[in-house]
Amino acid sequence: MTETGLATGSRPVQGARPVSGAGPVRGARRPRRPLGVGLARPTVLILTGLWVAGPLLPLAVQAFTDQWFYPDLWPNRWSLAGWEQALGPQSRLAEAVATSIGIGAAVAALATALGAAAGRALAWHRLPGRRLIELVLLAPVLVPPFAVAMGAQVVYLRAGLADSLTGVVLAQLPAATAYATLLMSGMWAGVDPALERQARTLGAGAWRAFREVSLPQLRGGLVVAAMFAFLISWSDYLLTLLIGGGVVTTVPLLLFATAAGSGNQAATAAIALVAVAPPLLLTALAARQLAGRDTALLGVGR
Amino acid sequence: MNHRRTGLLLILPALATVVLLFGGGLGYGFAQSLGLAGFTDTPVGLAAYQRVTDGPAFTNGLLLSLWISTVATGLAVAVGVAAALALRRTAPGRRAATFLAQLGLPVPHLIGAVAIGLLLADSGLLARAARTVGVALPALVADPHAVAVIAEYVWKEAPFVLIVVLAALGGPVAEHERVAATLGARPRQVLRHVTLPLLAPSILAVAVLIFAFTLGAYEVPALLGRAYPQPLPVLAYQRFAAAELSGRAEGIAIALLIAVIAVAAALAYTGASRRAVGRVTGARR
Secondary structure (H helix, E strand, C coil): CCCCCCCHHHCHHHHCCCHHHHCCCCCCCCCCCCCCCCCCHHHHHHHHHHHHHHHHHHHHHHCCEEECCCCCCCCCEECCHHHHHHHCCCCCHHHHHHHHHHHHHHHHHHHHHHHHHHHHHHHHCCCCCHHHHHHHHHHHHHCCHHHHHHHHHHHHHHCCCCCCHHHHHHHHHHHHHHHHHHHHHHHHHCCCHHHHHHHHHCCCCHHHHHHHHHHHHHHHHHHHHHHHHHHHHHHCCHHHHHHHCCCCCCHHHHHHHHHHHCCCHHHHHHHHHHHHHHHHHHHHHCHHHHCCCCHHHHHCCC | CCHHHHHHHHHHHHHHHHHHHHHHHHHHHHHHHCCCCCCCCCCCCCHHHHHHHCCHHHHHHHHHHHHHHHHHHHHHHHHHHHHHHHHCCCHHHHHHHHHHHHHHCCCCHHHHHHHHHHHHCCCCHHHHHHHHCCCCCCCCCCCCCCHHHHHHHHHHHHHHHHHHHHHHHCCCHHHHHHHHHHCCCCHHHHHHHHHHHHHHHHHHHHHHHHHHHHHCCCHHHHHHCCCCCCCHHHHHHHHHCCCCCHHHHHHHHHHHHHHHHHHHHHHHHHHHHHHHHHHHHCCCC
């Protein structure tokens, strides 16, 4: 597997592993224990879990207390004040969640549709200038997106799209589309083109052959692509700020403002918990779909 | 059916989206940074770039950015690779670790920054814990070395490295290792001369992605960094959002300079990965 990460998703061969890659032969004894196994495996596993969850756990404590004085290791009073402030009429959290979900759903739908079509082309078709196309699709992965948003802001202003939901969706779309395309090309590579050809031979139209032959096999992949696109949108802060102009208030904008400006740690933690729940839930639900599609995750959370 | 044309038709919408909305913004931004377009009072030419790079704010910001990205990338790779090598032995371990790591990946960096802030701030959990054992910690948030910023990046990106390296270890690596061991290589030699070189392309690719991302990320240093010096993305946004009109061109100029560094790192990777692979396989790939 050369060039894992940067190019895997765009390679049609991704689904097919060589026979030699099937892993070590069961029961075959290793002559020597390779290095790097100093710690017992359960210990490393527990450490992995602690690593991931550890920093998030204090959020769950902080959100339910309004008195946690230094240097106490544990709050001396529990309270829902943080939630009352986060959910209260002043904070507009419910509105921000609705805005985030709306923008995320639009980005997910558009990016998945575009990515599914482009992924099929990358996996199944001979394309002129394939390397250039792949390079263009990788650009949003490497170039910081705010460089683009800063340049485009004037255009959005002139087109009347600044400070609007549509503008924010359009600003977030290219990165989500690029990731969805890379992911879907891997999914398409796992579908046999011969099956659709057979359906066509038997008289099905192009659309029907796709819908009844390939689509059922792609369903899991489409769900994952839509989920990723949604999460890319859900985590975005700077594009929304630049193009939405602070008028379009999503959850990250509210979180940043509360974290940087209010000094209210309980409310900050409460909003952070609301913001972190969808990514955790969606990933846990899609865990089965995700197995083996490691590198495709690279786009999420950034 | 024209096979090639169907392919182009299928890929065109996605490609157009990226080229128009992404490339267009980039190109128009470049024109603005040169004083050629947009709301600007910048004279045509490199004036914005000169104004931006002139003075210590840019130099210090660049150095800070490079420091943050280099250290964060190095640490994330070290932690991720070490964990992957320790976890690779059995399938259940790998699956469980991959699941745990995957769970952490989609957590937005902004939330990571808030969480790390609660953990490492002057009155954070770590400082409290250190005090109970009688240790006084130096400032970790908004400190000169950007410890909290780096910690957030390492926390977020190490699981990503773990996932990619575990996937790469599933390939033919184990066989090559067995051959080397059978031929009498010691574990340390296997690791140095077989395992790591075989993993090098994956590791390098991940490293480039992390480096490029951290170089252009705004939220984390904006929340956990100091007011001066500011890493380049924060500097870029501050200039862009400044009251004076010339700030827009300057902000875009800084953002484009970041992009140039990130792309240069990626190009260096392309060369390095070929060489790294060639060393092991006799450049057959």
